[in-house]
Structures are given as structure tokens and as C-alpha cells.
Amino acid sequence: MENKLDGNAAAGILQAIFPFEMTLVQATCTGCGATNPIGATAAYMHGMGTVIRCPSCDMALIRVAQVKGRYLLDMRGVRVLQMKEG
Amino acid sequence: MTIRPETARTKSITFALPNWIGHRAGQHVDVRLTAEDGYQAERSYSIASPPEEAPRVTLTVERIDDGEVSPYLTEELRVGDKLELRGPIGGYFVWEAQLGGPLLLVAGGSGIVPLMAMLLHRVATSSTVPTRLLYSSRSLEDLIYRDELDHLVKNTTMLEVVQTLTRVRPPGWTGYTRRIDTQMLREVAWPVEQRPLTYICGPTPFVETAAASLVALGHEPARIKTERFGPTGET
Numbered sequence: 001m002e003n004k005l006d007g008n009a010a011a012g013i014l015q016a017i018f019p020f021e022m023t024l025v026q027a028t029c030t031g032c033g034a035t036n037p038i039g040a041t042a043a044y045m046h047g048m049g050t051v052i053r054c055p056s057c058d059m060a061l062i063r064v065a066q067v068k069g070r071y072l073l074d075m076r077g078v079r080v081l082q083m084k085e086g
Numbered sequence: 087m088t089i090r091p092e093t094a095r096t097k098s099i100t101f102a103l104p105n106w107i108g109h110r111a112g113q114h115v116d117v118r119l120t121a122e123d124g125y126q127a128e129r130s131y132s133i134a135s136p137p138e139e140a141p142r143v144t145l146t147v148e149r150i151d152d153g154e155v156s157p158y159l160t161e162e163l164r165v166g167d168k169l170e171l172r173g174p175i176g177g178y179f180v181w182e183a184q185l186g187g188p189l190l191l192v193a194g195g196s197g198i199v200p201l202m203a204m205l206l207h208r209v210a211t212s213s214t215v216p217t218r219l220l221y222s223s224r225s226l227e228d229l230i231y232r233d234e235l236d237h238l239v240k241n242t243t244m245l246e247v248v249q250t251l252t253r254v255r256p257p258g259w260t261g262y263t264r265r266i267d268t269q270m271l272r273e274v275a276w277p278v279e280q281r282p283l284t285y286i287c288g289p290t291p292f293v294e295t296a297a298a299s300l301v302a303l304g305h306e307p308a309r310i311k312t313e314r315f316g317p318t319g320e321t
Contacts (some may be wrong), residue, residue, distance in 0.1 A: 004290050005290070006178075006313055008178050008179050008313055016172075023178035037178055038178070040311075040312075
């Protein structure tokens with residue numbers, strides 16, 4: 001079974017893509033509208049990639065995978081990402 | 087690089103990293119191994135050492151028997167081997183002295199590792215933030231940093247360590263003897279009115295029990311930070 005981890009566990013791959021400290025970035029869920037820092041979300045990691053889910057409604061916020069030298073990022077579950085400047 | 091056994095299943099590996107940009111207590115690194123055929127496996131490991139020891143960085147790794155990375159790190163790694171480390175990673179599960187407290191740290195098994203970095207950072211900065219550690223292990227033999235924790239308790243003010251041994255207890259054991267539960271947290275946690283800052287790290291069911299119990303006792307969810315680990319995370 002996939003193991004439920006925290007968004008923190010997905011920080012490595014997100015850090016490789018985004019120029020922000022992603023565990024502190026606030027994500028608003030398309031499904032329920034809840035806003036949480038990525039570090040407080042639930043992350044499911046397996047060989048195919050990582051799925052980050054809303055801690056309130058379990059909607060898939062971000063799917064990310066690294067395949068043959070490319071990062072694939074599906075962010076349809078995120079309505080808004082908020083990050084601090086600087 | 088130095089390697090030190092902690093328990094039968096865990097070892098601490100200290101790296102000297104000249105290009106290390108510095109870390110904060112609670113952060114982790116990703117360790118990547120590449121086989122001769124190009125196959126790669128990557129796992130996250132918490133940093134056990136405080137920022138003040140940089141550029142020396144210590145990881146404490148528990149061997150997962152069917153794991154892809156931890157058996158190599160705990161059994162086969164030799165001084166001189168090359169490893170790929172990425173980090174530091176994560177700014178969420180982080181405690182710095184200026185965040186204050188009172189501080190409640192709740193560890194299950196090797197979940198003690200990032201919390202140890204917080205305790206050592208607290209000592210290194212001469213912080214007097216009142217701190218309690220509740221640490222659950224299977225047995226005395228499975229207790230990571232046993233001597234180091236004893237030393238810290240004797241030599242540090244405002245630090246209390248409460249232990250529970252869930253499977254095997256030595257004769258005369260006076261600590262808790264069961265898995266963590268709401269009653270235990272009611273007894274150990276700081277009063278809700280003091281608005282403690284809580285960090286919980288351990289296997290997923292342990293973290294869920296501890297976090298749900300604290301919320302049920304009235305603690306603010308936003309002041310409870312969790313780090314779960316498991317077979318795929320191998321923290």
C-alpha cells in the first residue's frame with residue numbers, strides 16, 4: 001500500500017522545479033477551497049511519482065513525476081499558490 | 087566521513103560537506119544511489135546534527151530490511167565511498183530558537199532524528215525554551231541516542247524527557263509501558279493555555295494518533311507540525 005507522508009517528503013522534487021521553499025508555499029484546493037502550506041498536506045510517494053493531496057478533502061492537488069529526464073507536473077487540483085517574495 | 091552504530095538497526099553517518107549551504111533543525115536531505123546499470127534509488131533522511139555543527143552533517147539511518155537505500159547505508163557504506171546528497175530540504179518542519187515555545191517534541195522510533203537536531207540546536211544557542219520530549223521505542227535496546235539524551239537531561243535546564251517502551255521493559259522500568267495515546271499526551275503535553283509548539287515525527291499511524299490526540303485535547307492544529315515516514319520515505 002502507498003504510504004501516507006507529509007508534503008515535506010515531496011519537498012526534494014518540488015525544490016528541483018520551483019525556485020521557492022515549497023513546503024511553506026500556501027496552496028488553495030480546487031475541490032474544497034481550503035488553504036494549507038504544502039508542508040501540511042498529505043503526500044503519497046511511489047515509483048511512478050508523487051501525489052500531494054489536500055489535508056481537508058483528499059483532492060489531488062499536485063501530481064509530479066520525473067520521467068526520462070523530464071519533470072511532469074499536473075497541478076489541476078490547485079486553485080491558487082501563494083508564495084512570499086524574496 | 088565517520089560511521090557510528092546507534093542501535094542494532096541504526097547508524098549515524100557524519101559527512102564533511104565543504105560546499106554545504108547550512109541547514110535548519112528539522113530539515114532533511116535526499117540521498118541518491120546509482121547502480122552500475124544506471125538504476126537510481128532515492129530516499130529522504132532527516133539531519134540529526136544541529137546547524138551549528140556545519141559543515142559537518144550527520145544522518146541517522148534505520149535499516150529497513152527490504153529497503154533499497156538503507157541497507158546500503160547501514161551495512162555496506164565505507165569511508166571513501168561517494169554518495170549524492172541533495173539538500174537541505176524542507177522549511178516547514180523546522181524549529182529555530184527564536185520560534186520559542188514551550189516546545190513539545192513527540193518521537194516514535196527513528197522519528198527522534200530531526201527532533202534531536204532541534205534539541206542540539208536548543209543547546210547550541212543556549213535557549214531556555216521549556217522543552218519536553220515524549221519518546222516511544224520498542225525496547226531499551228531500540229532507543230536511539232540513549233546516552234546522549236541522558237547527558238542532555240543532566241546538563242540542560244528546562245528539558246524533560248519522558249519515555250515509553252512499548253514491547254520490552256527492563257526490570258524496574260518506571261516510564262510508560264504502552265503505545266502513545268490521548269491519556270499519555272494529556273499527562274505529558276504542556277497545558278493548552280500555554281500554546282505549545284509541537285513537532286511530531288514517526289511512522290504514519292504513530293503521527294496520526296499523536297496529532298489527533300493533541301487536537302482532541304484542544305491544541306491548535308496550526309501549532310502542531312508533523313513529519314510522517316514509512317517504507318517509501320525511510321526517513
